[in-house]
Amino acid sequence: MLTRTLIKVRGIVQGVGFRPFVYTLARKYNLRGRVSNDTAGVVIEVEGDPCVIERFLASILHSPPPFAHIDAVERRDNLLPVNFPDFRIDASTSTGLPQTSISPDIAMCSDCLNELFDPSDRRYRYPFINCTNCGPRFSIIEGIPFDRAQTTMRDFEMCRACRSEYENPSDRRFHAEPIACPDCGPELLLLDARGRAIPCSDPIAEARELICRGAIVAIKGLGGVHLSCNALDAAAVEGLRQRKFREGKPFAMMAKSVNEIAKYCYISPAEAELLSCSASPIVLLDRKPGAGIAQAVAPGVRTLGFMLPYTPVHHLLFEGLDLPLVMTSGNVSDEPICYENEDALERLRDIADYYLLNNRRIHMRTDDSVAAVRSGKTSSLRRSRGYAPMPIRTAFSFERQVLACGAELKNTFCIARGEYAYLSHHIGDLENVETLRSFTEGIEHIKRLFDLRPEVVAFDLHPEYLSTKYARKLALQDNALELVGVQHHHAHIASCLADNEAEGEVIGVAMDGLGFGSDGKLWGGEFFVADFRCAERIAHLDYIPMPGGAQAVREPWRMAAVYLHRAMGSEFLNLQLPFVESLDRKTWQYLRRMMDASLNCPETSSMGRLFDAVAALMNLRGSILYEAQAAIELETIAEGRITDGYEFEINCDGVIRAEPVICAVVDDLLDGRPAPEVSAGFHAAVAELILRIAIDARDGRGLNRVALSGGVFQNALLFELATLRLAEAGFEVLTHHRVPANDGGISLGQAAVANAR
Ligand code: ZN
Ligand code: ZN
Numbered sequence: 001m002l003t004r005t006l007i008k009v010r011g012i013v014q015g016v017g018f019r020p021f022v023y024t025l026a027r028k029y030n031l032r033g034r035v036s037n038d039t040a041g042v043v044i045e046v047e048g049d050p051c052v053i054e055r056f057l058a059s060i061l062h063s064p065p066p067f068a069h070i071d072a073v074e075r076r077d078n079l080l081p082v083n084f085p086d087f088r089i090d091a092s093t094s095t096g097l098p099q100t101s102i103s104p105d106i107a108m109c110s111d112c113l114n115e116l117f118d119p120s121d122r123r124y125r126y127p128f129i130n131c132t133n134c135g136p137r138f139s140i141i142e143g144i145p146f147d148r149a150q151t152t153m154r155d156f157e158m159c160r161a162c163r164s165e166y167e168n169p170s171d172r173r174f175h176a177e178p179i180a181c182p183d184c185g186p187e188l189l190l191l192d193a194r195g196r197a198i199p200c201s202d203p204i205a206e207a208r209e210l211i212c213r214g215a216i217v218a219i220k221g222l223g224g225v226h227l228s229c230n231a232l233d234a235a236a237v238e239g240l241r242q243r244k245f246r247e248g249k250p251f252a253m254m255a256k257s258v259n260e261i262a263k264y265c266y267i268s269p270a271e272a273e274l275l276s277c278s279a280s281p282i283v284l285l286d287r288k289p290g291a292g293i294a295q296a297v298a299p300g301v302r303t304l305g306f307m308l309p310y311t312p313v314h315h316l317l318f319e320g321l322d323l324p325l326v327m328t329s330g331n332v333s334d335e336p337i338c339y340e341n342e343d344a345l346e347r348l349r350d351i352a353d354y355y356l357l358n359n360r361r362i363h364m365r366t367d368d369s370v371a372a373v374r375s376g377k378t379s380s381l382r383r384s385r386g387y388a389p390m391p392i393r394t395a396f397s398f399e400r401q402v403l404a405c406g407a408e409l410k411n412t413f414c415i416a417r418g419e420y421a422y423l424s425h426h427i428g429d430l431e432n433v434e435t436l437r438s439f440t441e442g443i444e445h446i447k448r449l450f451d452l453r454p455e456v457v458a459f460d461l462h463p464e465y466l467s468t469k470y471a472r473k474l475a476l477q478d479n480a481l482e483l484v485g486v487q488h489h490h491a492h493i494a495s496c497l498a499d500n501e502a503e504g505e506v507i508g509v510a511m512d513g514l515g516f517g518s519d520g521k522l523w524g525g526e527f528f529v530a531d532f533r534c535a536e537r538i539a540h541l542d543y544i545p546m547p548g549g550a551q552a553v554r555e556p557w558r559m560a561a562v563y564l565h566r567a568m569g570s571e572f573l574n575l576q577l578p579f580v581e582s583l584d585r586k587t588w589q590y591l592r593r594m595m596d597a598s599l600n601c602p603e604t605s606s607m608g609r610l611f612d613a614v615a616a617l618m619n620l621r622g623s624i625l626y627e628a629q630a631a632i633e634l635e636t637i638a639e640g641r642i643t644d645g646y647e648f649e650i651n652c653d654g655v656i657r658a659e660p661v662i663c664a665v666v667d668d669l670l671d672g673r674p675a676p677e678v679s680a681g682f683h684a685a686v687a688e689l690i691l692r693i694a695i696d697a698r699d700g701r702g703l704n705r706v707a708l709s710g711g712v713f714q715n716a717l718l719f720e721l722a723t724l725r726l727a728e729a730g731f732e733v734l735t736h737h738r739v740p741a742n743d744g745g746i747s748l749g750q751a752a753v754a755n756a757r
């Protein structure tokens with residue numbers, strides 16, 4: 001019996017070798033028909049024996065190509081046969097709504113690596129080698145379906161050899177849209193600081209040589225331009241810091257292999273796997289002391305961020321190079337990463353000595369992703385290249401399309417439809433015009449790619465966030481749009497639920513720097529009973545003034561003084577602690593008058609500020625050079641046996657007082673207890689606080705599931721202590737994996753809450 005079946009496959013099925021895979025399989029089963037891309041995914045028509053079609057379909061579902069991700073399959077069986085002469089791959093059709101998922105950029109595969117270094121291959125040492133399993137995707141896509149004409153590769157006309165590979169279903173470059181070779185593809189350009197071409201036969205070898213001699217070279221990669229220098233060369237790294245106006249914040253590095261990285265860091269098998277995965281993120285690793293990395297690469301922190309080469313350019317650069325290289329975003333301080341040649345030459349002109357660029361355009365900039373292994377599992381710290389725009393599948397369905405505008409710092413936005421939330425790549429801190437432009441253009445691009453027309457716009461309650469202002473502006477332009485304000489920490493908890501494909505009520509623990517509270521105060525040490533719809537605040541750190549507002553964030557010593565004053569009054573000025581002895585009394589008196597008059601002293605319940613205060617009172621750091629630096633350094637020194645000496649006071653109204661902890665820390669410091677133990681004790685106290693409140697909530701509400709979210713949980717020690725204690729007490733603990741716990745994950749939570757309202 002002969003029948004025809006029509007199958008529509010949805011998910012990440014374009015640009016990942018899906019059609020040739022189907023083609024080969026159909027040939028194997030002797031089925032006739034056709035396969036093509038449409039705007040929603042892949043459409044397959046086959047005719048033959050129904051049992052054979054069944055086996056064919058099972059093979060597709062059970063072992064799809066490595067980077068494919070099937071979300072849904074629709075099929076219509078028992079159609080009348082049309083007598084296809086053979087099985088073939090048809091041209092893409094662009095009818096219908098774009099609904100397909102777009103593949104993220106994929107690190108170079110091992111087949112391409114072999115060819116790259118095979119002298120007999122026609123792409124021997126060709127820096128833009130790629131195939132159906134690897135290469136640029138999201139960063140070069142201008143529209144869908146994913147066809148060469150809809151990518152920046154349309155600038156290059158395929159040569160005959162490439163075209164025959166591209167058209168040959170049994171070739172591993174069959175419909176590899178970015179296919180290229182030395183005869184027809186992109187080329188490297190080596191330029192000097194003033195943008196003049198440097199004539200040379202091997203630009204990569206030249207760039208390598210320049211780096212070895214101490215130069216800073218701007219190198220264009222997949223999603224943008226890196227600034228690179230020798231990470232063992234103190235003068236080069238310090239020079240880079242000065243020119244980039246980046247004080248203190250760690251630089252990421254790239255090294256040739258896992259073995260090479262192992263010279264500088266401890267690497268677990270899970271970490272090695274994360275380093276080598278196709279997304280190729282920066283992985284935070286514990287550093288080995290005294291391994292020779294220049295001090296200025298990552299001052300004052302326990303970890304180093306490393307990634308492996310992920311483009312052919314990187315692999316060629318590291319040929320014979322046994323040095324780790326700094327690979328930091330090509331930008332000035334907090335601006336977005338450069339991705340266009342002209343722009344790089346302009347904006348990096350006071351930083352880079354040389355430029356290793358190329359003429360393949362990047363359409364969408366994507367920063368490197370950052371991840372770490374926490375308690376044996378991957379935890380995303382910045383989700384961008386290699387992950388975006390892979391949708392996050394949710395346990396529920398979005399009734400209407402939602403655009404969530406995210407937070408101010410580490411912004412991402414999110415557009416959701418059906419069971420998918422399209423979380424954007426990392427946009428950055430919305431504090432300058434450049435980043436804001438990147439935000440608005442990013443939204444337009446994603447809307448266009450997936451043909452999304454949001455009906456609901458979710459935003460943070462903070463009136464001054466630029467993302468909030470953007471949402472309000474949208475609503476003014478289109479009064480059919482519904483606006484939903486979502487409290488910052490409710491969004492954090494909702495994000496954690498969605499990250500885990502969970503729903504329903506949880507005990508939500510949100511700890512971070514600052515987020516606008518529903519009472520107009522700045523929250524950040526919050527306990528809720530929450531679901532997507534609402535969040536009931538059951539406990540929080542007591543409010544404390546932040547004299548000078550944002551200045552108190554930059555100067556943790558202010559928080560230490562305020563906490564000490566709160567705990568022991570003006571007596572604290574007599575303490576024989578280095579912090580107190582070196583305190584600027586005049587400024588302190590000035591701050592006191594500000595507080596008495598309630599002038600520019602917003603009140604906060606932030607856990608981040610409490611970490612700052614403890615770090616400052618231990619004299620670790622009075623003012624910071626980058627976000628959360630004091631807290632990171634407090635975590636870095638923690639060591640030794642943890643004794644539960646410190647205890648928060650929880651009042652019956654759920655207000656948590658930190659003063660007893662502050663007093664105990666002071667006593668221990670006066671007694672000469674080593675700082676590493678004091679730090680460890682403080683972390684343990686916070687973990688214990690979380691456990692106590694969770695137990696109260698379990699007793700009172702019968703809930704046994706705890707969701708941990710907010711930037712403070714990027715503190716590995718607190719994360720481990722809290723998850724361990726909660727698990728030991730029998731709680732089910734939800735933590736972040738696919739989406740960052742910090743404000744980079746907020747937009748997903750906003751979308752989920754807006755949908756539930
Ligand atoms: Zn490949
Ligand atoms: Zn070619």
Ligand code: FE
Binds near residue numbers: 492513514515742743
């Ligand atoms: Fe936050």
